[in-house]
Amino acid sequence: MATQVSRRERLRQATLAEIREAARNLLIYKGTAAVTINAIAREVGMSGPAVYRYYESHDDLVSALTAEFYEELTAAMKAAGAATSGTPGQRLIAMARAMRTWAVRHPAEFGWVFASPVPAVDIRNPESSRHQAGVAFGKTFLDQLVEVWETKPFAVPALDELDPSLLRQLQDYSEAIDGLLPPEAVHVFLWCWIRLYGLLCMEIMNQLAFAYSDMEPVFEECLEEICEKLSIRYERCISQRRGRDAS
């Protein structure tokens, strides 16, 4: 199906992608601070202000890049889920492993999305594609967990045993996701997410290097805990560090 876009538009999209590509390479090889409009312009072979034809501002470019990384990470997780035949629980674990694999292979990008140069813009501007990509990323894991919940409910805490403030927040979030999960299951979801994402962030931000050089077994233990919490049978990954990528 020949996409009905003008030649100009095609060129434009190509240049946009080339700019992001250059920015990404600068990030990977020279660090966050090297991702400047001028440096990117030099890289793609145009002079400074020309980049502003493509991205309104440096912030704008940063957001676009962040969104791209989120999307790539999300795609890698979805691909891993789709490639895994088995129970929803097994797919969930496969997605978690894919998340770490992507993060470990792309530490600069993962660090960038976690501790973005333009921090906490998320909240300020919920319309941005960056924010939407972030939400979609979180939702990927949530959706898979919902599937687990629906096919084989896991143990949940009794609502009346929870802290009142906590309960209120769980109810709010349960509503925010259109009741996809009841508050007590939301609690378990967030418990898993905090362990998983938190551990990964600490690994990528080098906060555990004082003790661990190889975090893979630590991550696997974390998955084991999550499996227990979700009544999923834990299976050690056979091909421990496998190839392939979805980027």
Add this chain to the structure above:
Amino acid sequence: MATQVSRRERLRQATLAEIREAARNLLIYKGTAAVTINAIAREVGMSGPAVYRYYESHDDLVSALTAEFYEELTAAMKAAGAATSGTPGQRLIAMARAMRTWAVRHPAEFGWVFASPVPAVDIRNPESSRHQAGVAFGKTFLDQLVEVWETKPFAVPALDELDPSLLRQLQDYSEAIDGLLPPEAVHVFLWCWIRLYGLLCMEIMNQLAFAYSDMEPVFEECLEEICEKLSIRYERCISQRRGRDAS
């Protein structure tokens, strides 16, 4: 005891502190990017390059600031531990609460040390006062946990059930801390540290705002888990959000 330092040296130290103070205020009120040599110079009322008499470079200043924050956080934790009469376990929990209290009161500073503008310098330069302050911070929690271990040992995993790579790393770290804890207890220590510090980082980096607005009960649940792991009796904090600070 009149410190035998020259008047010049006293003035110099005062200026150094004033520069850090200005830098900190810029960080708090205008964000990471506003912490520039020039802006600081304006703030303290000297012109640009004069600051280089006090700090060799921007990086140098950043490191000094980071070290200061680490030290303040460490001091707050130690103070909370010292102020708590009770078992070593109760002191450990008091220190953990103090850590969060400091982080919540000083989010800019906590975020700064976690995701420093000059990332992962830690490893590159283990002589820097910044790195040493970071180590001292981690050691504060470790030391307290050692006291717990020595007065009332907690359950530990069997060494032969652990992943071989993980075991090797635990043994290495156990040696690195001069056998203060055996490898199996190190494993539990790191488990606690990852939960505690990881959760805090996610909170301060706003990674959980999509679901939680008040993280205090979530943190308390985390403490409860840690108590269980360490065979400490969990006690809900009575004066839930108390005053006082050690800064």
Add this chain to the structure above:
DNA sequence: ATTGTCAGTTATACCCTCTAACTAAACTGA
């Protein structure tokens, strides 16, 4: 009183973001 050290200055080189004003090419429609 002289001499060296130290805090501060200005000037400058080079990088950054972003705007303004301009040029040239490519598309569009009569």
Add this chain to the structure above:
DNA sequence: TCAGTTTAGTTAGAGGGTATAACTGACAAT
């Protein structure tokens, strides 16, 4: 075909950043 518009690119420049060099004045020590 040929204006007219849109678009991609240019250079010039304002304003701010890091950092160095060269200089000035205050202070301390012999």
